[in-house]
Amino acid sequence: MFLVDWFYGVLASLGLWQEVKILFLGIDNAGKTSLLHELKNEFIWKTSIDGYTMLLPYRNYENHPTQHPTSELLSIGKMKFQIFDLGGHQIVRHFWKVYSAKVLFAVVKREARMRYLKPVPQFWSSIKTLCNFDQI
Numbered sequence: 001m002f003l004v005d006w007f008y009g010v011l012a013s014l015g016l017w018q019e020v021k022i023l024f025l026g027i028d029n030a031g032k033t034s035l036l037h038e039l040k041n042e043f044i045w046k047t048s049i050d051g052y053t054m055l056l057p058y059r060n061y062e063n064h065p066t067q068h069p070t071s072e073l074l075s076i077g078k079m080k081f082q083i084f085d086l087g088g089h090q091i092v093r094h095f096w097k098v099y100s101a102k103v104l105f106a107v108v109k110r111e112a113r114m115r116y117l118k119p120v121p122q123f124w125s126s127i128k129t130l131c132n133f134d135q136i
């Protein structure tokens, strides 16, 4: 671990190591926001109907659809990741074209795979067109 930290430290001091920008894309309800909170190790307290209070992963929270792109900065050792969580609903997909990044992370929920069968070709062609795929 020390060697890895040292290595990234040297790269950073030479200006060769920069923040990595990552886009989380996926259709609505795929779990992008939940994943982002889990990467940040965020948990929520939830009280069950029989009165027990439990600490649960963020995904068990009744999240609301993402209306506007949000970004979070995560650090792992000397590595810094700026993660953009772009909403997946049709009405907010126009934001996708504004963003480009070296790393694209497509979030797909296994339980909802039937929902993807229809949108998948459109999803990838949107990504290619809207995010200027050649630069990703």
Ligand SMILES: Nc1nc2c(ncn2[C@@H]2O[C@H](COP(=O)(O)OP(=O)(O)OP(=O)(O)O)[C@@H](O)[C@H]2O)c(=O)[nH]1
Binding pocket: 026, 027, 028, 029, 030, 031, 032, 033, 034, 035, 058, 059, 060, 061, 062, 063, 064, 065, 066, 067, 086, 087, 088, 089, 107, 111
């Ligand atoms: N089963 C299961 N459900 C999950 C998981 N992650 C998130 N969810 C649930 O999926 C639903 C949608 O999660 P979000 O994280 O809001 O999805 P999103 O991709 O950000 O959706 P938009 O903001 O609408 O684009 C929520 O009800 C979560 O509780 C998971 O790993 N497994």
Ligand SMILES: [Mg+2]
Binding pocket: 032, 033, 034, 064, 065, 066, 085, 086, 087, 088
């Ligand atoms: Mg969201």
